[in-house]
Amino acid sequence: MEAAKKRILARRRNKTHVRKKIRGTEERPRVSVFRSGQHIYGQAVDDIKSVTLTSVASTEKAIKEKIGGYTGNREAAKIAGKELGDRLTAKGYKSIVFDRNGFLYHGRVKSFADGIREAGIKF
Numbered sequence: 724m725e726a727a728k729k730r731i732l733a734r735r736r737n738k739t740h741v742r743k744k745i746r747g748t749e750e751r752p753r754v755s756v757f758r759s760g761q762h763i764y765g766q767a768v769d770d771i772k773s774v775t776l777t778s779v780a781s782t783e784k785a786i787k788e789k790i791g792g793y794t795g796n797r798e799a800a801k802i803a804g805k806e807l808g809d810r811l812t813a814k815g816y817k818s819i820v821f822d823r824n825g826f827l828y829h830g831r832v833k834s835f836a837d838g839i840r841e842a843g844i845k846f
Contacts, residue, residue, distance in 0.1 A: 738825030745820050746770045754807070754839065754846075755822040758831050761795040765807045765835060767819065777814060779807040797834040804835035808842020818845045 747753025752767040766778035779786065781794040781803050789806070790799045811819065819839070826832045839846070 734825035736825075741822065741825065745822055747820055747822075751818050751820055752776050752811075752816060753820045753822050754811075755824050756826070756832055756835050757824055758800070758826060758835075759795075761793075763794070763800045763803050763831055763835055765803065767807070767811055767816070776816075777807065777810045779803050779810065795831075797831055800831040800834040801838040801841075804838025805842050806838075807835075808839040808844045811839075811844055812842055816844065821846045 745753060747768045747770040749769050749771065752769050754765055754767050757764045762781040764778070764780045764782075767776040768774070769776055781787070781790065781799050786803055786806055787794065789802050793799065821836055821839075823832050828836070836846075
């Protein structure tokens with residue numbers, strides 16, 4: 724089995740184990756993060772109603788303007804996380820559950836979480 728396929732399967736296993744334990748509610752939504760090679764995406768989800776409350780992506784025009792350059796680095800992830808935190812604050816949320824989606828809490832995923840914390844969201 725090639726290395727890339729092993730990594731994908733390992734992330735899928737990790738994701739399944741993490742998702743057994745965490746759930747998003749209306750008061751405390753789950754923020755799921757996904758990172759690709761060039762971009763980072765995040766969305767706040769109410770798992771009880773199965774509804775996405777708000778989302779952010781480094782591919783959005785407004786976010787790209789704030790980032791200014793390459794969107795696949797930690798600075799871009801932090802800006803995207805801060806934007807998601809601002810959107811959650813505007814909707815009245817003060818606390819979330821963070822879902823790293825099987826990725827290690829390191830690098831861009833950690834920067835994304837730090838950006839959310841900078842916006843005043845607790846988790």
